[in-house]
Amino acid sequence: MKTPIYFSHEIRQLEQLARESGISDLMERAGMAAAELARELLAGKTSVLVIAGPGNNGGDALVAARHLKAWWFKVNIVFIGETAKLPPDAANALQAWLAIGGELLDAIPADGKWDMVIDGLFGIGLARELSGRYLELVREINRMNLPVLALDIPSGLDADAGQTFRAAIHASHTLSFIALKPGLLTAYGPDYCGQIHVDTLELDAPALLKPNGWLLEKTEVAAALKPRPRNSHKGMLGSVGILGGASAMCGAALLAGRAALKLGAGRVYAALLADAAPAVDIGQPELMLCAPEKLFQLDHLNCLAVGPGLGQSPQAVQLLRQALETELPLVLDADALNLLAIHDDMQELTKSRKGSTILTPHSAEAARLLSSTTHDIQQERVHSATLIAQRLNCLVVLKGAGSICATPKGEWFVNPTGNPGMSSAGMGDVLSGMIAALIAQRLTPQSALLLAVYLHGAAADDWVEQGVGPIGLTATEVADAARMLLNRWIYSPVA
Ligand SMILES: NC(=O)C1=CN([C@@H]2O[C@H](COP(=O)(O)OP(=O)(O)OC[C@H]3O[C@@H](n4cnc5c(N)ncnc54)[C@H](OP(=O)(O)O)[C@@H]3O)[C@@H](O)[C@H]2O)[C@@H](O)CC1
Ligand SMILES: [K+]
Numbered sequence: 001m002k003t004p005i006y007f008s009h010e011i012r013q014l015e016q017l018a019r020e021s022g023i024s025d026l027m028e029r030a031g032m033a034a035a036e037l038a039r040e041l042l043a044g045k046t047s048v049l050v051i052a053g054p055g056n057n058g059g060d061a062l063v064a065a066r067h068l069k070a071w072w073f074k075v076n077i078v079f080i081g082e083t084a085k086l087p088p089d090a091a092n093a094l095q096a097w098l099a100i101g102g103e104l105l106d107a108i109p110a111d112g113k114w115d116m117v118i119d120g121l122f123g124i125g126l127a128r129e130l131s132g133r134y135l136e137l138v139r140e141i142n143r144m145n146l147p148v149l150a151l152d153i154p155s156g157l158d159a160d161a162g163q164t165f166r167a168a169i170h171a172s173h174t175l176s177f178i179a180l181k182p183g184l185l186t187a188y189g190p191d192y193c194g195q196i197h198v199d200t201l202e203l204d205a206p207a208l209l210k211p212n213g214w215l216l217e218k219t220e221v222a223a224a225l226k227p228r229p230r231n232s233h234k235g236m237l238g239s240v241g242i243l244g245g246a247s248a249m250c251g252a253a254l255l256a257g258r259a260a261l262k263l264g265a266g267r268v269y270a271a272l273l274a275d276a277a278p279a280v281d282i283g284q285p286e287l288m289l290c291a292p293e294k295l296f297q298l299d300h301l302n303c304l305a306v307g308p309g310l311g312q313s314p315q316a317v318q319l320l321r322q323a324l325e326t327e328l329p330l331v332l333d334a335d336a337l338n339l340l341a342i343h344d345d346m347q348e349l350t351k352s353r354k355g356s357t358i359l360t361p362h363s364a365e366a367a368r369l370l371s372s373t374t375h376d377i378q379q380e381r382v383h384s385a386t387l388i389a390q391r392l393n394c395l396v397v398l399k400g401a402g403s404i405c406a407t408p409k410g411e412w413f414v415n416p417t418g419n420p421g422m423s424s425a426g427m428g429d430v431l432s433g434m435i436a437a438l439i440a441q442r443l444t445p446q447s448a449l450l451l452a453v454y455l456h457g458a459a460a461d462d463w464v465e466q467g468v469g470p471i472g473l474t475a476t477e478v479a480d481a482a483r484m485l486l487n488r489w490i491y492s493p494v495a
Contacts (some may be wrong), residue, residue, distance in 0.1 A: 001196075002220060004211035005180045006412060007382075008124035008159040014178055017208045018201075027056060027089040027202050030177045031063020033199035034151050037175050037193025038068060038118060041149060047117035049108065051141065053121035053134075053155065054081025060151045060177075061120020062097045069102060076112060079104040080121065080133055080215035108140060115143055117148045119169045121155035124181065129158055129166045138167045148458050150174040153184060154192045162187030162402065173197060176379045179205045180215060182382050185414045186402025213382065216405070216415045221454045221487045226449040238302040238440025239268030241295045242433065243319060244334070249309025252334070252429045256308040259344040259433030259479040263452075263486065265440045268433075271295040273315060289415075294321050301441040303329045306337030308429040317343070324357075326351040329439045333360045333432040340392075341368035342485025350392045356445035357394035360432060366398050382412050395449050399428065403453055413450060421470030423480070430475045431456050434482060455482050 010313070018026060038048065050065045052058035058081065069075045070345040077097070083104075084093060121137065127439050130138060138156050141148065148171045153159045157169030162183040172194040172304065176184060178201055184193050214220075220342050228237075240260040245253030250272050259272035261284065270281070271292040281287045292315075295301070306323045308317045313333050323330055324346055330353075332340065337359060350357055361369060363377045366384050369392075370377070377384045379399070383396040385406035398404045434456060438448035459481035463469045468477065 003180060003215040003217060004206050005182055005185070005213035005215060005492045006178070006205065006209070006211060008181060010209060011178055011181065014203060014205055014209055018203055023203070027059050027093060027203040028063055030060045030151070031093065031197070032067060033177070033201070034060060034064035034118065034175055035067035035071070037173070037197060038064065038116065038149055038309055039071065039073075041147065043171060044075070044114055046391060047114045047439060048076070048116050049114040049146075050075060050077045050118045051121050052077055052079045055123065055125045056087055056090050057120050057123030057125065057151055057155075059086070059093040059323060060123070061118055062090065062093035064118060064120070064151070065102065066093070066097050066100060069100060071351045075102070076109070076114070077102065077104055078108055078137075079106065079138070080137060080147030108137075109302045114146060117144065119150040119155050119171060121147050121169070123131065123152040124159045126155065126165055128157070131166070131341070132147050135167055138169055142170050142473050147172045148194075150193070153175050153181065157183055157192050159183040161270075161381065162189035163379055164188055164192070168192050175199060177201055178203055179235055182213060182414055184403060185215070185416060187378055187400070190401055191410060199303040212410055213412045213414065216413050216417075216450055216454045218454065218458070218489070221447075221451040222493070224443050224451055225486070227490055234266030235300070237264060238437075238442065239267040239269065239298070239300050240433070240436045240440045241298065241301045241304040242267040242268065242270040243292060243295060243304060243306040243323060244308035244310040245270065245274055245277060246309055246313060246316065247274040247276070250274050250277060250424065252285070252309030254281050254287065255429040255475055256305055256433035256436075256477070257281070257478075258284045259430040259482070260305070260437040261286055262479045262483040263437035265314060265437040268437075269298065269301070273311065273313070273319070291326065296322060301328055303331065303436040305331040305333065305385060305432040307333035308432055310335040312339060321349070324353065327353070327355040327459060329356045329358070329434050329445055331358045331360065331435050331439075334365070337361050337365040338368055341365075347392060350394060352393075357392070358445055358449055359388060359392065359394050359396045360399065360428060360435070361388070361396070362399045362428065362433065382406075386410055386412055395445055397449060397453050399431075403457070405449055405453055407446060415453050415457055417454055417461055417466050419457075419460055419470050421464060421473030422457070422460050424473065424475065426475030427456075427478065430479045434479070455485060459485055
């Protein structure tokens with residue numbers, strides 16, 4: 001089963017649709033799910049501090065507190081807001097809490113001791129920067145250094161963008177209601193959410209509202225993989241061309257080429273622009289190095305990756321234009337993206353290409369493509385990726401924590417794999433080579449993109465699990481681990 005992701009306005013639509021179909025107890029369901037998870041996480045410990053805010057997120061917390069109290073946990077609630085202004089469901093939850101003898105505190109007692117905090121201060125209704133008592137409370141909870149279960153989303157985090165409203169609660173677990181929201185998974189989301197759990201509140205969300213966003217998951221991306229027939233030869237496995245490697249940047253093209261080899265392309269050609277380009281890659285002599293004009297004379301290329309170390313010389317401009325004029329599937333990265341951003345005619349060429357085009361920008365490259373700023377791209381990562389995909393009629397991966405893949409049809413995917421060890425030179429070059437290799441092996445461009453993005457992050461995660469990284473993890477190591485995982489997923493799928 002695929003896992004959908006919805007923006008907060010879509011979650012509100014879902015709530016409305018549920019209400020219209022006669023479901024009126026969503027808050028009770030959310031509170032019960034929260035209490036059950038809290039009980040499991042407490043694992044025998046008994047004392048809980050519940051923070052309830054002025055909206056329905058506070059209502060969820062009040063319901064959870066009521067159940068925990070009924071199960072004999074020691075529960076203290078700090079409520080911040082005006083009880084008279086609570087929305088109806090939350091007001092009912094408050095009455096039910098008071099009816100079983102519960103009390104409300106207006107500040108965290110200085111001498112209290114708890115095993116866990118339940119954060120029900122703000123959910124998807126947080127609409128502006130935190131200030132005053134709210135800001136102070138978030139900081140105080142973070143200073144307590146206790147396990148925190150955040151209800152729906154850590155308070156202070158923007159459910160759509162994954163940015164913080166000045167500060168946010170550092171949760172150890174987040175229980176997201178109805179479905180995932182993109183802000184949990186991208187930008188700062190992974191830093192604040194801890195382990196993410198989803199409770200659908202018994203709603204079949206995709207049946208009520210068609211999702212446009214999905215979580216990338218191994219079962220989904222690996223479905224494109226098939227074992228090779230024993231009777232195979234390199235021609236069947238496709239040929240990749242890499243175009244880049246201007247003076248002082250040959251390494252980028254070699255990294256992309258080596259990654260394409262390791263991901264199984266039958267033949268890989270690296271065409272280097274540098275005047276004094278090497279004739280052979282001594283560390284990887286299987287790579288075929290050639291001059292750029294030779295690459296376009298080959299009649300058996302299945303995919304071309306343009307950009308690693310390309311530079312922005314007149315020759316680079318001419319070669320990129322030539323690549324865009326072919327019907328080959330193209331992967332464009334780095335300076336290919338920067339050149340595309342400043343040449344309107346190349347953007348027109350891209351829009352009308354017969355072959356697929358895949359763009360792999362990080363946020364600064366995306367900003368150039370959209371004539372925007374890195375800050376604005378990070379504020380709207382999903383929207384930015386889909387906008388580029390639709391404007392340029394291409395597939396896009398907007399890289400960074402929680403990479404966003406987008407299609408020209410408006411579908412988008414968030415990648416949960418990867419770690420800060422990937423913030424190092426060459427990682428993007430390796431990703432370009434990986435995508436190109438999978439396309440050359442006849443995966444559809446979209447399947448190749450989704451698999452490569454997921455696998456690239458999973459390979460880096462594998463090293464971190466082994467204690468290599470995040471500090472000092474190299475792109476070459478990621479390509480090696482990607483090869484190992486790919487083989488494992490195809491040939492020992494249970495492992
Ligand atoms: N509806 C349902 O059926 C279900 C909803 N569910 C739950 O409800 C949550 C959404 O609830 P919600 O819409 O009430 O928003 P919520 O996040 O509690 O906060 C809104 C309050 O905060 C206030 N406020 C905002 N920003 C502020 C700031 N910076 N500083 C100070 N105040 C600020 C804002 O005040 P105002 O902007 O009006 O001044 C308002 O009072 C959702 O995440 C899920 O947990 C589940 O139970 C499932 C069923
Ligand atoms: K919360």
